[in-house]
Amino acid sequence: MNLTYRRILGSKPWWFLETSATDTTVASQQAYDLPYDIDKLNTVYVTVSSTRYTPQEIVGRDAWDVLNSTTSVTSDIPEFFFIQEDTIEFYPTPSSASNTITYKYKKRVVDLEIADYTTGTITTLTNGGTGVVGNGTTWTVAMAGRYIKIDPDAGDGHWYKIASVTNTTTLVLDRAYQGTTVAAGSGTYTIGQIPILPENYHELIVLEPSYKYWNLQNNGVNRADRFKAQFDELLAQLLTDQGKKTTNVSVGTDTDYQIQNPNIFVTL
Numbered sequence: 001m002n003l004t005y006r007r008i009l010g011s012k013p014w015w016f017l018e019t020s021a022t023d024t025t026v027a028s029q030q031a032y033d034l035p036y037d038i039d040k041l042n043t044v045y046v047t048v049s050s051t052r053y054t055p056q057e058i059v060g061r062d063a064w065d066v067l068n069s070t071t072s073v074t075s076d077i078p079e080f081f082f083i084q085e086d087t088i089e090f091y092p093t094p095s096s097a098s099n100t101i102t103y104k105y106k107k108r109v110v111d112l113e114i115a116d117y118t119t120g121t122i123t124t125l126t127n128g129g130t131g132v133v134g135n136g137t138t139w140t141v142a143m144a145g146r147y148i149k150i151d152p153d154a155g156d157g158h159w160y161k162i163a164s165v166t167n168t169t170t171l172v173l174d175r176a177y178q179g180t181t182v183a184a185g186s187g188t189y190t191i192g193q194i195p196i197l198p199e200n201y202h203e204l205i206v207l208e209p210s211y212k213y214w215n216l217q218n219n220g221v222n223r224a225d226r227f228k229a230q231f232d233e234l235l236a237q238l239l240t241d242q243g244k245k246t247t248n249v250s251v252g253t254d255t256d257y258q259i260q261n262p263n264i265f266v267t268l
């Protein structure tokens with residue numbers, strides 16, 4: 001299942017794999033750790049006051065070493081960057097502290113292997129709030145990054161990402177809860193590890209392994225064919241539905257839009 005999951009997510013640059021993270025510059029420090037969950041960097045920029053500066057990538061080690069033949073060049077305006085293992089280096093070296101580095105990147109896929117947690121009930125969760133209080137729960141800090149769903153009989157039935165866990169009975173959502181306020185002690189729930197795939201396509205993860213299993217069985221040819229057909233159909237639908245970030249049909253994903261300078265045109 002995890003091999004199928006990774007293969008699907010690695011088949012193209014899906015929009016739902018895109019995320020961002022920030023860091024801050026340190027005066028006279030050239031190298032910074034990349035986000036822990038990065039797979040591939042899309043772009044990076046440094047914000048100085050209200051201006052964003054986007055450096056260009058240096059790919060070759062030799063070119064980077066030549067550029068850094070002297071280490072005394074510092075500036076708040078980055079011109080180039082170089083990625084080495086799990087770090088990124090900027091040239092010139094940042095001269096000031098506390099400027100914001102923003103990474104836009106494709107996040108790394110992790111295996112699905114954590115069982116759901118449903119012990120206890122929700123006693124406090126307010127519409128528009130992010131704080132969740134439980135009763136009879138034993139929440140752990142390791143649950144940060146997983147998702148929680150308040151069952152439809154008490155909440156809205158949607159999955160919300162857990163930003164942090166304060167203690168065994170208190171956690172914080174990464175965005176405001178939009179469902180009905182949970183009455184004290186009445187909210188059953190599930191905390192789970194959710195695939196990055198859009199919810200309508202989670203079935204893909206089990207269809208291909210099912211096909212492969214039945215294909216190995218002497219009497220499983222018909223079943224294998226049915227699972228394979230379902231997988232192919234749903235994968236094609238995923239490509240159609242999720243190939244773009246929005247439903248706007250007027251914007252193509254392969255079109256390179258260039259900003260035109262109005263000053264270069266002659267007007268009469």
